[in-house]
Amino acid sequence: MENDKRTILVIDDDPSILLGLSATIRRHGYQVVTATNGTEGLEKAREVVPDLILSDVMMPPPDGFEMRRRLSADPVLGSIPFIFLTARSGVEDRVSGIRDGADDYIVKPFVTEELMARIEAVFRRVQHEQERGREEMRRIAVQDMEKLRNEILQNYHHELRTPLANIVMPLELAAGNKFSDPEEQGRFLHGALSNVDRLESLISDLILLSNLDHGNLNTIRQHIDIDNHILARVRKRLERYASKRLEFVPVISSGGTITAPRQEITQALIHLLDNAFKFSPEGGRVEFHIQPGLNGGATFLVKDNGIGIPPEFRERVFERYFQESSGDSREHEGMGVGLFIARSVFNALGGSVTLRDGRVGCVVQAILPDHSPDDVVYG
Amino acid sequence: MKNEKADDAFISPEQGVYLVVNRQIIPLVKKVTRLGRQLENDVVFHEEFLSRFHAEIHYEDGKFILHDLDSTSGTFVNSRKIDRCVLNSGDLISLANLQIMFVNNNPILAGKSRGMTQSLDKKKTSNSST
Numbered sequence: 332m333e334n335d336k337r338t339i340l341v342i343d344d345d346p347s348i349l350l351g352l353s354a355t356i357r358r359h360g361y362q363v364v365t366a367t368n369g370t371e372g373l374e375k376a377r378e379v380v381p382d383l384i385l386s387d388v389m390m391p392p393p394d395g396f397e398m399r400r401r402l403s404a405d406p407v408l409g410s411i412p413f414i415f416l417t418a419r420s421g422v423e424d425r426v427s428g429i430r431d432g433a434d435d436y437i438v439k440p441f442v443t444e445e446l447m448a449r450i451e452a453v454f455r456r457v458q459h460e461q462e463r464g465r466e467e468m469r470r471i472a473v474q475d476m477e478k479l480r481n482e483i484l485q486n487y488h489h490e491l492r493t494p495l496a497n498i499v500m501p502l503e504l505a506a507g508n509k510f511s512d513p514e515e516q517g518r519f520l521h522g523a524l525s526n527v528d529r530l531e532s533l534i535s536d537l538i539l540l541s542n543l544d545h546g547n548l549n550t551i552r553q554h555i556d557i558d559n560h561i562l563a564r565v566r567k568r569l570e571r572y573a574s575k576r577l578e579f580v581p582v583i584s585s586g587g588t589i590t591a592p593r594q595e596i597t598q599a600l601i602h603l604l605d606n607a608f609k610f611s612p613e614g615g616r617v618e619f620h621i622q623p624g625l626n627g628g629a630t631f632l633v634k635d636n637g638i639g640i641p642p643e644f645r646e647r648v649f650e651r652y653f654q655e656s657s658g659d660s661r662e663h664e665g666m667g668v669g670l671f672i673a674r675s676v677f678n679a680l681g682g683s684v685t686l687r688d689g690r691v692g693c694v695v696q697a698i699l700p701d702h703s704p705d706d707v708v709y710g
Numbered sequence: 711m712k713n714e715k716a717d718d719a720f721i722s723p724e725q726g727v728y729l730v731v732n733r734q735i736i737p738l739v740k741k742v743t744r745l746g747r748q749l750e751n752d753v754v755f756h757e758e759f760l761s762r763f764h765a766e767i768h769y770e771d772g773k774f775i776l777h778d779l780d781s782t783s784g785t786f787v788n789s790r791k792i793d794r795c796v797l798n799s800g801d802l803i804s805l806a807n808l809q810i811m812f813v814n815n816n817p818i819l820a821g822k823s824r825g826m827t828q829s830l831d832k833k834k835t836s837n838s839s840t
Contacts, residue, residue, distance in 0.1 A: 351730040354813040358800025443802060497807065499757065504782060515761065515782055522758040574756065 342372035369393035497526040552590035586623030599676035602669035607635035626701035652658035726815035749813035
């Protein structure tokens with residue numbers, strides 16, 4: 332490899348990402364120059380003329396795409412390939428930022444191998460351009476992009492493996508009598524159990540998604556016991572956020588008995604509440620209003636006092652695989668299918684899920700219509 | 711270890727050696743940096759599968775050496791389980807579900823431990839065990 336001659340300019344406004352990325356790339360034998368914003372990035376690009384630019388997209392202006400546009404006007408700097416670093420939200424946006432076969436993007440959070448593979452892929456393409464021309468490079472770029480798109484959409488693998496590993500590890504330790512400290516044993520086994528819950532929920536999601544995709548979602552309505560079927564599960568989910576010390580306030584109005592497919596409606600509601608828990612500040616308050624109708628229907632409201640959702644995202648959050656995440660941490664991990672599932676389930680039952688304006692935070696309203704007189708309701 | 715009290719000795723505040731974890735940058739400034747769940751550690755993580763005192767990073771002869779403290783879930787560097795290991799800039803330390811990047815931007819110190827990361831034979835460094 333001729334790595335040692337190559338210089339990579341890394342631009343990110345998050346110092347921790349910049350530090351980590353630079354160390355990783357240097358480790359692989361490249362020279363690294365860093366910048367903490369777009370303006371500095373443009374200056375450094377002109378100064379050092381790097382072989383590749385690795386830049387965050389979301390930065391105070393000029394952002395990554397804007398930098399790319401400005402540099403492309405320059406005859407020398409315009410041909411420097413770009414790799415954009417971006418959060419996993421809206422695949423289309425990312426692809427639209429990529430104008431040239433030499434460009435690429437990588438989705439945060441990424442693993443080292445993936446990052447280095449993408450850097451090398453871009454260098455390979457540039458070499459192809461020199462050897463076989465631009466068309467060939469474009470063709471390879473399109474293939475690569477398609478492959479990556481599939482990888483993003485098949486993110487389940489990782490999401491399933493992590494909780495499974497977190498179940499197996501404590502069990503293996505216990506089976507091998509490796510615990511010397513009873514407190515530790517208790518903590519590890521409790522950790523295994525909470526990962527069982529995680530895995531169970533992911534599997535429920537996969538089953539629901541598959542049923543939705545094949546148009547055979549269960550819509551048979553059964554009587555719902557609010558405490559047992561809904562609140563108990565919600566409280567269990569709240570345990571995941573124990574360190575945030577959230578205040579959970581169920582407000583249940585009197586009315587008839589709710590009828591809905593149990594698994595489906597519970598999973599849908601859990602996603603709405605999980606979202607509220609996830610984006611609530613420490614010590615925040617989440618209200619869950621349940622207003623049963625007279626003939627099996629209900630209106631559910633989930634109110635939080637978190638950061639809220641900007642109007643331009645109010646529909647996008649319901650997209651499949653939408654995920655609010657800007658960092659490299661897995662803090663907000665998940666498949667990004669929660670709100671999509673919630674809306675799909677309510678829609679399939681003839682209802683709706685919408686985001687409403689709240690004075691503070693976010694208000695989600697889910698409507699389950701009354702069942703029609705000829706609907707069969709099972710115990 | 712010649713000096714029993716060496717644990718608290720500062721190397722230099724601006725030496726350019728860090729741990730990067732969960733978007734936080736933690737400078738390494740002590741001769742011994744302890745990682746674990748217990749509050750007495752230098753770096754405390756609330757991660758359920760971590761031991762109370764999980765691992766230590768020792769600064770010895772210009773090198774940073776990661777020691778596993780006989781932890782229950784183990785200490786890994788670049789996905790390999792280790793007891794002791796010399797750290798190189800860009801190494802990824804895994805403690806349970808935590809991913810910690812070791813960064814050494816100090817040209818003098820980084821030069822001393824250049825080369826591929828390797829597990830150290832326990833016997834070679836047994837005199838410095840705690």
